[in-house]
Amino acid sequence: MTEELGHLARGVDHAAFPTFDPAGTVRFYHDILGFPIVHSVCAVGWGPSDHPDFVHFFFDIGKGDRLAFFYYFGLGQFSEPGQDAYATHGPEVPGFFRDSRHLAIHVDSEDALAEYRRRLEDNDWTVEMQVKHETIESIYTHDPNGFLVEFTYPTRETTKVDDEDAELTVRALLDVVSGDEQPTLSKLWARKAELIVANAATALEGQQGR
Amino acid sequence: MIELYVLDVPEFRAFIDEGAKVADQCRTIGNYVLLCSNDTLVIDRRQAGVRQAVWYSAVGALRHGKVAQFDKDALRVEPE
Numbered sequence: 001m002t003e004e005l006g007h008l009a010r011g012v013d014h015a016a017f018p019t020f021d022p023a024g025t026v027r028f029y030h031d032i033l034g035f036p037i038v039h040s041v042c043a044v045g046w047g048p049s050d051h052p053d054f055v056h057f058f059f060d061i062g063k064g065d066r067l068a069f070f071y072y073f074g075l076g077q078f079s080e081p082g083q084d085a086y087a088t089h090g091p092e093v094p095g096f097f098r099d100s101r102h103l104a105i106h107v108d109s110e111d112a113l114a115e116y117r118r119r120l121e122d123n124d125w126t127v128e129m130q131v132k133h134e135t136i137e138s139i140y141t142h143d144p145n146g147f148l149v150e151f152t153y154p155t156r157e158t159t160k161v162d163d164e165d166a167e168l169t170v171r172a173l174l175d176v177v178s179g180d181e182q183p184t185l186s187k188l189w190a191r192k193a194e195l196i197v198a199n200a201a202t203a204l205e206g207q208q209g210r
Numbered sequence: 211m212i213e214l215y216v217l218d219v220p221e222f223r224a225f226i227d228e229g230a231k232v233a234d235q236c237r238t239i240g241n242y243v244l245l246c247s248n249d250t251l252v253i254d255r256r257q258a259g260v261r262q263a264v265w266y267s268a269v270g271a272l273r274h275g276k277v278a279q280f281d282k283d284a285l286r287v288e289p290e
Contacts, residue, residue, distance in 0.1 A: 043267035044280045131263050134221050156220060161241045165217050165270065172271075192271035196215055200240045 013106035035059035040166035053185035102148035212275035228258035
């Protein structure tokens, strides 16, 4: 049945999950396991009207594969702590939250992405979205189990600049979630501005000291 | 003075270019372009030609300003 279909998938680009505990997540994956923080997206909520502001941050898990988490500002938990977080949700849970748990399959090129889009559509399988993100372009569909599946190729290689930005984002995020006030994206932006300025001053001192 | 920091990477270049037109000052700080404005700063998404998925994540950091509008049309930051 599939002999004539070329196999263009190249493993996991990223697997993604929601988190209510970014500090614990960073401590576990980065501080304890030593997975580098390699990319982040801080965005104002867009698309569905109920979509909150969010931070999407990525750890390198080797071989170019990544593990990603979504932290949503101002979102209450949907299940008790200690349960396998967030796998089963009733109709009250917004779609964006269910879909934050997803697998992204890596392909090498725009052509390969188009080929998977063709295969899906030729079989009357709806490609729900095609999105050019910051560093990747992706198509999305749901499998028969209701799991969101993404196919993606890199539109550019990420660099040290992306990694350093992600580290600052995560530092700022942890600072705002550990404070007494309600975390917001605005507070993250303000804290990150302070870190950028402090880093630049440190770098300048380093240059002057040489 | 409003300070808006944008990561200096290709996907935000159009945003930076449009921001530089409306900001009072524009300079590089570390990996970021810093757009400064004494008054309300408005960046028009269509003028910038930035697609939505990237538009909403273009703000890297922001201080001394409050986001009054950030939708598919424009980003509007007012002095705090």
